Amino acid sequence: MTQQRWNELGGKIIFINPKYTSAYAFDGSGKVRRSKINYSLAVFKNDKQYNADLSASYNIGARYWYSLIVGDKHFSRVFVGKSSNDTLRTPVTLDTLRNLRVS
Numbered sequence: 001m002t003q004q005r006w007n008e009l010g011g012k013i014i015f016i017n018p019k020y021t022s023a024y025a026f027d028g029s030g031k032v033r034r035s036k037i038n039y040s041l042a043v044f045k046n047d048k049q050y051n052a053d054l055s056a057s058y059n060i061g062a063r064y065w066y067s068l069i070v071g072d073k074h075f076s077r078v079f080v081g082k083s084s085n086d087t088l089r090t091p092v093t094l095d096t097l098r099n100l101r102v103s
Helices: 002-008 052-069 094-098
Strands: 041-043 049-051
Touching: 041 052, 049 052, 052 094
Parallel strands: none
Antiparallel strands: 041 049
16 A cells, blocks of 8 residues: 555655575675574674674665666576576675766
């Protein structure tokens, strides 16, 4: 109902795929490990610990802005592509957005 009302008011809705957003560090350091003591903590490769949900929300926000700036609507860029050349795809994280240069 909220979406319908927002559309009536002229708003635009963009659906963001939240898959694997908590598996990757928002700082661009790669996949995270989960703490064995407290599963809600994500341990980055530089041994910093952050809340996994906070890191995921940063990455979801980055995917939203990336979709507006670049126009990538699918966000299937997580693992090896299904094309014949098997290009490695990278996840969109907050660091990707920071390093994005708009020409």
